[in-house]
Amino acid sequence: MKHLPLNGITVLEFSQYLSGPSAGLRLADFGARVIKVERPEQGDAGRKLAIKNLWIDDNSLLFHTINRNKQSITADLKNEEGIAVIHQLIKRADVITHNFRPGVMEKYGLDFNSVKQINPSIIYATISGYGNEGPWKDLPGQDLLLQAISGLTYTTGNLEDAPVPFGLSIADYICGAQMVQGIIAALIRRQKAKQPALIELSLLESILDFQFELLTTFYANKKQPKRSAVSNGNPLLAPPYGIYKTGDGYIAIAMTNLDVLASAIDCLAILQYKQEHAFVERDAIKDILTAHLITHATMYWLEKLHDHKIWAMNVLDWRQLRTQDGYKQLGMEQRIDLGNGKHFITTRCPIKINGAYLQSPVKAPALGEQNELIQNECSGQQHTIKSMA
Template sequence: MGLPLQGVVVLEFSQYLSGPSAGLRLADLGARVIKIERPEGGDPSRKLAIKNLWIGDDALNFHTINRNKESFTANLKDKDDFELVKKLIQKADVITHNFRPGVMERMGLSYEDVKKINEKIIYAEITGYGKEGPWSMKPGQDLLIQSISGLTYTTGNSDDDPMPFGLSVIDSICGIHAVQGILAALISRQKTGKGAYVELSLLESAIALQFELFTTWFLDNNSVKRSKVSNGNPLLGAPYGIYETKDGYIALAMMNIQTLRRALECAELDQFHQGDVFQKRDEIKAIIRDVLKHHTTDHWLSLLHKHHLWAAEVKDWKQLSQHEGYKVLGMEQEIRLQDHSIITTRCPIRIDGEKLYVNKPAPALGKDTEKIKNELA
């Protein structure tokens, strides 16, 4: 199967997660992604281990983000290396970077510099907070962005401390936004012949991710509050959230409160109408919480599903991976290295019914330098 981005060349000056996650998805879709790395150390995420797990000389995390790419090492302060990079830019379609404002400019690789080398280039730049304003030079790290953006007040209950997501959600969503911007610019270039300068920031992605919350807050800033009981979404009424059962947990989504009353056989809910699910949210949820503790998750699911209500068991990764509903998706793929193999997830996109599997590992630092030099000769 020919992939849609086959023939597109991406030069990835990016590091850590946001920019490289965009490169990962572009590579999955067929682009040739070449990481431009410093000879000494390369992408710092090579040494940023998660749970102190390593594959060879590189952190496991590096392998999850940078599979299916090539590595070209260049000292951009060296004249000969810089000339080689300029030759690569002449052949490239896309450049990505996620350095702080001013870094690429000091290296002579700003958009204006690059456009003189290749006027059709798509230049995608990710910063932490934008290039202007009092925060522009602050470190753009995921937890810090979550904290500044208000996102930590969407998770947990109202009496809890601010609570971040348990993953680098802003890096990931900004990478997705970068792919969207790059693909839009590539389509535009196909029509007009002109390149584009695509700008993103982690903070803008974090704010955009909360579009429902911000829109609600703009209208009524007192209406966005986490519920005290089983908060699932601060904008949604009872019973939306996760509840403990006798042997685990159960998730309840949006549903009619009187239908829920019949499913649970809970007379205490008789006093409430559908219009109460917001005004009396915590009172309703507290009743549901106390009822659900008395029977197992399967018991409640059978009753809830009998009434066509939206409910699901809460699984951990082991429970999920053992279920046929997971297995049929085929989300796992093996990445083979010289002395190791690792299991990771595949691209979630299917094209013409085909799942996109690529077993090419992340590159060793500088692995493709000589090969690419020969191509440029």
């Protein structure tokens, strides 16, 4: 797609693992030139973070997934030569991102105030685990730990279950997306006011913001929202909201009035409960629904529910999902060619601009793959850092 919205924007990504690199991935999808600044020999620690022990050459499949469409330069920040190259890059850059613990970039003279002396219009975006101050600032900012300490694990699963984490790195991805929001907002302001910006996020703040509905109810009545004991879907919502086993699988049913539901699925037993008492009696109602819905197959119930305009869907695993016409219509998959006949399939950017999806099938860079190119640019052989096509 020509004329991507961030063409001409250069991002220096000091970030590693997931949160910062996921922000860089989206910026690259939007057309920015994202240059990973990595340690010699080791590089981004995410290169060795393998999921299910899946590797592509010397790097993890996860690294390739989250770092496609970027460039890589290695620089030793402990010596003058490495810092000199970084300073030259900073002069030409628009954005810097990092997700190191507080104090790391200061140690190398690459904190916001120092960088601002080199490039007065820089957008400087950071992610920490728990903020830059306070008793938790030096704790490890790892996704599962953030889910645990933030209360999120008490929103999933049923009442008698142990705390249940999300099955993905939700804090990392939410925080990365919010970093992109902050960067784009700052770029717009810089276009109008020519001002730099320091954008600071933490995984903890992002995961708390993610729970704003639940936390607002807690702030109001000082009571922790309780998970329902049966088919919990959301601790704030009345039945039937949840997932139920059917005769051949599972079905998800969203919000609807009990009388409408009773008519749709011929379950008069739930009418002994009044709608205004549904939340208080949710487990008793869900017990009735559980026993009723197991008697027929999922599609049998879906037809009845949809006939009554009730929001319901069958529950699919990924193998089943890929066979569905609705999924195929989206074209969510894109192929990343790695050379030497190798490739893998990943998801594309979900955003459509001017009728076109943002496809960016360029592979992740090898460690230091653009060293010579970028060093030549910094030495003056090329006077501008051109955006990637």
